[in-house]
Each structure stands twice: as C-alpha cells, then as structure tokens.
Amino acid sequence: xxxxxxxxxxxxxxxxxxxxxxxxxxxxxxxxxxxxxxxxxxxxxxxxxxxxxxxxxxxxxxxxxxxxxxxxxxxxxxxxxxxxxxxxxxxxxxxxxxxxxxxxxxxxxxxxxxxxxxxxxxxxxxxxxxxxxxxxxxxxxxxxxxxxxxxxxxxxxxxxxxxxxxxxxxxxxxxxxxxxxxxxxxxxxxxxxxxxxxxxxxxxxxxxxxxxxxxxxxxxxxxxxxxxxxxxxxxxxxxxxxxxxxxxxxxxxxxxxxxxxxxxxxxxxxxxxxxxxxxxxxxxxxxxxx
Amino acid sequence: xxxxxxxxxxxxxxxxxxxxxxxxxxxxxxxxxxxxxxxxxxxxxxxxxxxxxxxxxxxxxxxxxxxxxxxxxxxxxxxxxxxxxxxxxxxxxxxxxxxxxxxxxxxxxxxxxxxxxxxxxxxxxxxxxxxxxxxxxxxxxxxxxxxxxxxxxxxxxxxxxxxxxxxxxxxxxxxxxxxxxxxxxxxxxxxxxxxxxxxxxxxxxxxxxxxxxxxxxxxxxxxxxxxxxxxxxxxxxxxxxxxxxxxxxxxxxxxxxxxxxxxxxxxxxxxxxxxxxxxxxxxxxxxxxxxxxxxxxxxxxxxxxxxxxxxxxxxxxxxxxxxxxxxxxxxxxxxxxx
Numbered sequence: 001x002x003x004x005x006x007x008x009x010x011x012x013x014x015x016x017x018x019x020x021x022x023x024x025x026x027x028x029x030x031x032x033x034x035x036x037x038x039x040x041x042x043x044x045x046x047x048x049x050x051x052x053x054x055x056x057x058x059x060x061x062x063x064x065x066x067x068x069x070x071x072x073x074x075x076x077x078x079x080x081x082x083x084x085x086x087x088x089x090x091x092x093x094x095x096x097x098x099x100x101x102x103x104x105x106x107x108x109x110x111x112x113x114x115x116x117x118x119x120x121x122x123x124x125x126x127x128x129x130x131x132x133x134x135x136x137x138x139x140x141x142x143x144x145x146x147x148x149x150x151x152x153x154x155x156x157x158x159x160x161x162x163x164x165x166x167x168x169x170x171x172x173x174x175x176x177x178x179x180x181x182x183x184x185x186x187x188x189x190x191x192x193x194x195x196x197x198x199x200x201x202x203x204x205x206x207x208x209x210x211x212x213x214x215x216x217x218x219x220x221x222x223x224x225x226x227x228x229x230x231x232x233x234x235x236x237x238x239x240x241x242x243x244x245x246x247x248x249x250x251x252x253x254x255x256x257x258x259x260x261x262x263x264x265x266x267x268x269x270x271x272x273x274x275x276x277x278x279x280x281x282x283x284x285x286x287x288x289x290x
Numbered sequence: 291x292x293x294x295x296x297x298x299x300x301x302x303x304x305x306x307x308x309x310x311x312x313x314x315x316x317x318x319x320x321x322x323x324x325x326x327x328x329x330x331x332x333x334x335x336x337x338x339x340x341x342x343x344x345x346x347x348x349x350x351x352x353x354x355x356x357x358x359x360x361x362x363x364x365x366x367x368x369x370x371x372x373x374x375x376x377x378x379x380x381x382x383x384x385x386x387x388x389x390x391x392x393x394x395x396x397x398x399x400x401x402x403x404x405x406x407x408x409x410x411x412x413x414x415x416x417x418x419x420x421x422x423x424x425x426x427x428x429x430x431x432x433x434x435x436x437x438x439x440x441x442x443x444x445x446x447x448x449x450x451x452x453x454x455x456x457x458x459x460x461x462x463x464x465x466x467x468x469x470x471x472x473x474x475x476x477x478x479x480x481x482x483x484x485x486x487x488x489x490x491x492x493x494x495x496x497x498x499x500x501x502x503x504x505x506x507x508x509x510x511x512x513x514x515x516x517x518x519x520x521x522x523x524x525x526x527x528x529x530x531x532x533x534x535x536x537x538x539x540x541x542x543x544x545x546x547x548x549x550x551x552x553x554x555x556x557x558x559x560x561x562x563x564x565x566x567x568x569x570x571x572x573x574x575x576x577x578x579x580x581x582x583x584x585x586x587x588x589x590x591x592x593x594x595x596x597x598x599x600x601x602x603x604x605x606x607x608x609x610x611x612x613x614x615x616x617x618x619x620x621x622x623x624x625x626x627x628x
Binding site: 023024027028030031034035037038039041042044045048057059060061062102103105106108109110113115121124125128129130131132133134135136137138139140141142143158159161162163165166169194195198219222223225226230240241242244245248255258259262265266269270273274277278280 | 333334336337339340341343344345347348350351352353354355356358359362369416419420422424428430431432433434435436437439440441442443444445447448449451452456457458459460461462465492496500524546549550553555556559560576579580583584589592593596599600603604607
C-alpha cells in the first residue's frame with residue numbers, strides 16, 4: 001500500500017487538487033449562505049437595538065441611521081435588568097455545580113461498581129430522558145408549592161438538577177467506564193481506596209465529559225422558560241427569560257428598547273458556548289457512538 | 291490486587307503467630323475479618339453515598355410528579371386543599387372529545403413529521419460540511435450554532451417582531467419587489483403553522499448538527515482514507531461509508547426530536563400566546579395543557595392532560611425502540627452503555 005499509493009496518485013494529483021479547490025470554494029459559499037441565514041434574525045435583534053422607534057416604524061428592515069446607544073444605556077441603567085442577571089446567574093451556577101457533582105458521583109457508582117440492580121438504576125435514569133419537563137410541570141408546581149419553594153430560586157434549581165441528571169449520567173458513564181482497570185489497581189497498590197481514586201483521579205480524567213455536561217446544564221438553565229414561568233411569579237425573583245418577556249409586554253410600544261434588552265440577555269450563553277463549542281462536540285462523541 | 295492480598299496474608303500470618311500467646315488458636319478465623327465481609331459493607335455505604343443523592347433528587351422531582359399527575363388526573367381539583375372530588379375518567383373523556391385538544395394533537399403530529407423531514411437532511415448536510423477541513427472552521431461552527439444556544443424567549447420575541455404584518459420581513463419583501471408575497475405570517479391560519487416550522491427548524495437544527503458532528507468524529511479516519519485511496523470520490527465515501535455508519539446517531543437524534551416535538555411548548559407560547567395559538571392553528575398539546583389546566587385553575591384537568599401527553603410519548607417511545615432502535619444492539623435507551 002505504501003508503495004502503491006504514491007505511484008497511482010501522482011499522475012492524478014493535479015486534477016484532484018483543481019477539483020478539490022473548486023469543491024472547497026463551493027463549501028465556503030454554502031457555509032456563508034448558512035451563516036447568513038442563521039444570523040439574520042439575530043442581526044435583526046441586535047441592529048434593531050441601535051435604532052429609534054420612528055426608524056423602525058418607517059423602515060422595519062433598514063439599518064440603524066443614528067446608532068442610538070441610549071436604548072442599551074437605558075436597559076443597563078435599570079435595576080431590574082441586573083436583578084434578573086443575578087438571579088439567572090445564581091440559578092445557572094447552582095444547577096451546574098450540583099448536576100456535575102451528583103451526576104459524576106452517580107455515574108462513577110454505576111460504571112465502576114458491580115451490584116444487583118445496577119442495570120435497573122441506569123435504565124431508570126435513561127428513561128428520564130424520554131419525559132421532559134412538560135409532562136411533569138403541573139404536578140411539579142404543586143410539589144414545589146407544598147415545599148414552600150415557589151417564588152424562590154431554589155424551587156427552580158432543584159427540579160432543574162433532577163431533569164438534567166439523565167443526560168449528565170448518560171454522557172458521563174462511557175467516560176468513566178473507559179478508565180482502564182489497571183489504573184485503578186495501580187492506585188490501589190499506592191494505597192488509594194475506591195473513593196480516593198474517585199476524588200484524585202476520576203474527576204480529572206473525565207474532565208472533557210464534565211465540561212460538556214456542565215455547559216449544557218448551564219445553557220439549559222440560563223434559557224429555561226417553562227419552569228420559572230410556573231414557579232416564579234414576583235418580579236424580584238424573575239430570571240432573564242421571564243424578565244425579557246415581561247419587559248417586552250410592558251414596553252410593547254418601545255420596540256427598540258425591547259430589542260436592546262433582548263440582545264443583552266443573550267450575551268452570556270453565547271460567550272459560554274463559543275468558548276467551549278469544541279469541547280461539547282468532543283464530549284458527546286462517547287454518548288452517541290453506536 | 292494480587293499484591294494486596296499477599297500483604298493481607300502476610301499480616302494475617304504475623305498476627306496469627308502472635309495470637310496464640312494471648313488466646314486460643316480457635317479464635318483465629320473470626321478475629322481477622324474475611325476480606326469479603328470487610329469490603330461488602332463499606333462498598334454498600336460507598337454506593338449509597340455515590341448514587342443515593344442523585345437517585346433521591348431524580349425520584350422526587352422527575353418520577354414522583356408523573357405519579358402525582360396520574361393520581362390528580364382522576365379529580366376535579368382547583369389546586370388548593372386536598373383533592374376530594376373524584377370524577378373517575380371524566381377528565382379523560384372530556385380531553386379526548388374536545389375538538390381543541392384533537393386539533394392540538396394533529397398539530398403535534400404534523401410538527402413531528404415535518405421536523406424529521408426538514409431537519410434531518412439539512413443537519414446531515416451541514417454536519418458533513420462542517421466536518422471538512424475549512425479555514426475559520428470553529429468560527430463557522432459557532433456562528434451556525436447561535437440559534438440553538440440563545441433562549442426560546444429571545445428567539446420568540448425576535449421572530450415575532452420580525453414577522454409582524456408591519457415587520458422587517460414584509461418590509462424587506464416590499465423593498466425587493468415581492469410585496470405581493472407579504473402576508474400576516476403569525477395570524478393567518480394557512481401560514482402560521484409553516485412559520486412555526488421555519489422557526490423550529492432554525493432554532494433546533496443546530497442540536498442535530500452537534501449530535502451528528504459528534505457521531506462523525508466517532509468514525510475512524512482510517513476507514514474513509516482507505517476508501518479514498520481505493521479511488522472512491524468524496525461523495526461516494528459519504529454515501530456508502532459515512533452515512534451507514536451514522537445510522538445509530540441519526541436514530542438517536544430522531545428519537546429525541548420526536549419526543550421534543552410532542553412536548554413543544556415554549557416557542558408557541560412566547561410567539562403566539564394562549565389565545566392566538568388556538569385561532570392561528572399552532573396550538574400544541576402542551577399549550578392546551580397550560581391553558582386549560584393551570585391558567586383556568588383546573589389542576590385536576592391539567593394533570594389529566596399531562597397524563598395523556600405522557601402516555602402518547604410513552605407509546606411512541608416504546609414503538610420507536612421496538613421497531614427502530616432495536617437494530618442498534620448497543621444503542622438502547624433502556625439499558626447498556628451507549
């Protein structure tokens with residue numbers, strides 16, 4: 001093979017490179033169109049935030065004429081925006097930390113201990129993937145209310161942890177199962193018990209998977225709508241999605257300011273995702289491999 | 291392990307040799323706990339410590355609500371005090387004979403099918419494109435995933451402002467001389483459901499692309515390289531090697547997409563709201579549930595609708611597993627590692 005390949009490909013090489021240049025040109029063109037389609041509505045939101053309401057009324061699809069920064073300034077100067085940012089941050093950080101910790105512990109138990117009912121417990125968690133929040137929301141609201149947690153971030157955080165666990169465990173189990181036994185035995189010889197091995201080695205070795213599930217949990221919490229809609233009904237406890245919607249109905253006539261508010265509320269998730277995009281795809285490889 | 295056990299034996303021997311001085315030789319076996327007995331209880335405690343918290347939270351906030359829904363679904367209940375007004379199957383009969391629910395169900399069915407048809411091929415194409423070695427590859431990826439990452443509220447507000455009858459899309463159409471295509475995208479019943487499908491595709495195609503890219507990364511380069519050396523063209527490699535290997539990934543995505551379509555709520559609720567969704571023909575089972583349950587103060591009825599959605603999802607999920615996922619021996623949502 002090593003000899004045959006250069007021999008047979010040499011006469012063809014020029015033709016191939018010309019062909020591949022043309023096909024990569026097409027690739028770039030298609031990518032450009034796609035990026036344009038995906039970004040157009042986002043660009044509409046962001047650019048609209050820089051326009052004035054009269055501009056938007058006269059020419060709804062135009063570019064900003066005067067670049068009115070005041071819309072953004074007004075939003076950033078309002079206390080309710082920052083309260084909502086804080087609420088969203090608390091909810092997302094707490095959800096992420098607890099999902100990762102609980103998920104990692106459970107995945108470790110499920111992948112590295114053999115015990116009766118192991119398959120059943122795993123099946124129970126994966127079954128959770130089939131039944132998203134929508135089905136449970138009505139009784140969940142009553143449950144949270146009976147616990148006295150309505151209108152508090154804890155009432156949002158705890159159910160979010162529960163609903164993020166199935167995906168977390170499904171992604172993490174292959175990572176943990178892939179850690180070679182020899183490593184654990186070597187650690188045992190060095191005096192590390194199973195739990196010591198968990199804290200000293202496993203957490204570090206499964207970092208790619210942990211980052212994937214962490215980011216997914218963070219973004220899901222940051223963007224969550226249905227659960228906060230049911231649980232939080234006072235402005236003081238609103239997270240950003242609820243606040244954005246409330247702002248939009250309160251200032252329905254001030255389209256430009258609504259667009260500015262909306263643009264600002266999507267920044268954190270975008271920053272987070274673009275920092276870790278590569279890791280997310282990498283971390284899911286184990287989970288979708290057949 | 292072997293080393294460890296030898297050490298234990300050595301210890302045992304050392305202790306044993308000391309022991310006869312103090313007690314009888316017969317006390318020897320129980321004095322040294324057998325390795326098995328010593329490890330079982332700590333192991334159980336460890337397991338409880340590791341899996342217990344996650345299992346507890348999961349059972350209390352995912353499984354218990356579904357069980358509660360099944361119970362409350364048999365009552366006419368305003369949500370306050372104990373549920374005492376037992377009505378048997380009356381809630382279910384009302385749901386299944388309510389034209390509004392059946393209409394919502396048909397919208398869900400349409401969205402399930404059209405999401406698969408629109409997003410599947412589109413996402414496969416995008417994933418293949420993004421899997422090629424392009425300059426600015428990671429920038430292009432991030433930009434294409436933007437709609438998937440931003441919240442439903444942002445998406446819903448942005449699109450609803452853009453699609454208003456005096457919004458940006460109609461304005462743009464008039465500018466380029468296609469003003470006669472302009473319509474009321476949101477409230478015209480013949481257009482609204484297609485508008486919803488466009489928004490759904492735009493929002494969620496990125497999720498399919500992420501899964502497909504992960505699946506593509508799982509295909510060893512050696513296989514495709516070998517085919518290229520044997521003279522297969524790029525498209526032949528994709529068609530006869532990559533696509534068949536992507537089968538399991540596509541089937542998992544389709545499963546998640548179907549379940550997601552059956553439970554669709556956020557976008558419809560944000561763009562159309564409770565009342566317009568009914569008249570514009572974009573209502574879903576979930577919006578019906580919230581409108582006729584919590585928002586009408588009928589928690590018993592709302593829970594019954596939740597049970598109906600649950601059962602429909604369950605039947606679809608089981609049928610899907612039985613007839614489609616069965617092919618993937620390793621890929622199985624109720625057992626085995628993926």
